[in-house]
Amino acid sequence: MEGKIDPRNYDDLLKIVSSIKSQIGEQLVDIMIIGFDSLTDLIQNAITLPYSQIKGFPKSKINDNPESLVFGEIDGKNVVCVQGRFDKNEYNMDLGLCALPVRVMQLLGAKIMIVSNAAVGINGKLKKGGLMLIKDHIFVPGLAGWSPLNGCGDERYGSPFVPVHDAYNRGLRKLAIKVGRKCNINLSEGFFTMTGGPQLETSAELRLLRKFGADAVGTSTCHEVTVARHCGVKVLGFAWITNAVGAYSDDALDASKQFGPQELEFLVEIIKDIQI
Numbered sequence: 054m055e056g057k058i059d060p061r062n063y064d065d066l067l068k069i070v071s072s073i074k075s076q077i078g079e080q081l082v083d084i085m086i087i088g089f090d091s092l093t094d095l096i097q098n099a100i101t102l103p104y105s106q107i108k109g110f111p112k113s114k115i116n117d118n119p120e121s122l123v124f125g126e127i128d129g130k131n132v133v134c135v136q137g138r139f140d141k142n143e144y145n146m147d148l149g150l151c152a153l154p155v156r157v158m159q160l161l162g163a164k165i166m167i168v169s170n171a172a173v174g175i176n177g178k179l180k181k182g183g184l185m186l187i188k189d190h191i192f193v194p195g196l197a198g199w200s201p202l203n204g205c206g207d208e209r210y211g212s213p214f215v216p217v218h219d220a221y222n223r224g225l226r227k228l229a230i231k232v233g234r235k236c237n238i239n240l241s242e243g244f245f246t247m248t249g250g251p252q253l254e255t256s257a258e259l260r261l262l263r264k265f266g267a268d269a270v271g272t273s274t275c276h277e278v279t280v281a282r283h284c285g286v287k288v289l290g291f292a293w294i295t296n297a298v299g300a301y302s303d304d305a306l307d308a309s310k311q312f313g314p315q316e317l318e319f320l321v322e323i324i325k326d327i328q329i
């Protein structure tokens with residue numbers, strides 16, 4: 054869609070929101086879901102809005118997967134699935150831009166974000182195919198100055214000094230553990246680390262991150278979580294262990310290709326039980 058948008062300009066953000074509203078009507082949004090692209094098949098009364106119809110949403114030149122917002126319901130809850138994460142390396146590490154869907158969904162009403170990523174397990178216990186519930190994170194680009202909050206000086210954003218010590222909501226984590234037991238999901242809790250990518254890590258870097266307390270390493274999520282907390286959205290996060298150290302493949306880097314029916318059922322059960 055025509056029109057240059059600055060993802061840090063609050064008035065531009067409002068323009069994006071109103072352009073979406075004019076296309077989806079009074080559709081309610083309570084839960085935003087990022088990184089579970091195949092969940093879109095389970096959304097009832099779905100309204101699909103391709104990124105090409107959304108002002109300011111970039112169209113990837115490298116990603117062949119669908120890129121759209123899919124609004125609708127899961128078991129009576131109002132959800133939106135952000136299908137096709139903005140890839141920070143394609144967009145020159147512009148993490149403010151890459152977390153734009155989070156801000157837009159919050160302005161559309163979202164109060165909870167469920168987010169996931171493809172990651173490598175480095176604690177010796179996390180095996181390929183496993184799922185890690187994120188308890189806390191180490192945001193390496195954020196520590197080095199690549200904050201998605203850079204440039205968000207408009208007072209309507211609120212203070213940039215957002216506390217993130219409890220970014221991953223305790224109540225939602227408890228719920229995920231309870232539902233995991235019911236759905237027979239082997240769920241472990243741990244610390245996730247986001248690196249800058251797109252290159253993966255050397256063995257020495259992985260050893261360093263392990264010493265720092267990381268259990269799983271990936272290249273997304275922390276910027277989205279930071280922005281979610283900045284705008285008051287509660288977070289539930291997962292790292293899908295899609296490969297073991299040293300056993301990389303293109304498929305292993307695509308989390309959405311890994312979800313089976315059991316994982317999707319797990320997510321649906323969580324959504325059913327979430328109190329908004």
Ligand SMILES: O=P(O)(O)O[C@H]1O[C@H](CO)[C@@H](O)[C@H]1O
Binds near residue numbers: 138169170274
């Ligand atoms: O969006 P997430 O799940 O982080 O997936 C990413 O993970 C891979 C490397 O971490 C990248 O190629 C990208 O697909």
Ligand SMILES: Nc1nc2[nH]cnc2c(=O)[nH]1
Binds near residue numbers: 171248253254270
């Ligand atoms: N950063 C990072 N992300 C991944 N996603 C899947 N595997 C990896 C990995 O080894 N490193």
